Amino acid sequence: MGIVDGNAMAGLMHDLFARDMTTVGYKCGSCGRTGVLAEMMVYMSGPGTVARCRDCDAILVMLTERRGMYCIDTPGLA
Structure with missing residues (x-):
C-alpha cells in the first residue's frame, strides 16, 4: 500500500479514542x-x-500493535 491520507487511520483511531x-x-x-x-x-x-507532515515529511504519529496492546507515539507534534 502506498501513501494515503489520515482518513485511513479513522477506524483504528475511533476504536482507541471513542470519537472521530x-x-x-x-x-x-x-x-x-x-x-x-x-x-x-x-x-x-x-x-x-x-x-x-505534508510539508516537511516529519514523523507526526506512529501507531503499532504488540501483543494486543496499541502503542501511540507522537514525536513530531508541537
Missing part, C-alpha cells in the same frame, strides 16, 4: 504546519502505521 479523530487539529513541531489528522500523509505498509 479525523477532525482533530495538530501542529508540526518541525515546520509549524497546522491542519487536521485527515490531512496527514499516512504509510501503512510497514510493521505499524506512520503519519507524516
Whole structure:
C-alpha cells in the first residue's frame, strides 16, 4: 500500500479514542504546519502505521500493535 491520507487511520483511531479523530487539529513541531489528522500523509505498509507532515515529511504519529496492546507515539507534534 502506498501513501494515503489520515482518513485511513479513522477506524483504528475511533476504536482507541471513542470519537472521530479525523477532525482533530495538530501542529508540526518541525515546520509549524497546522491542519487536521485527515490531512496527514499516512504509510501503512510497514510493521505499524506512520503519519507524516505534508510539508516537511516529519514523523507526526506512529501507531503499532504488540501483543494486543496499541502503542501511540507522537514525536513530531508541537
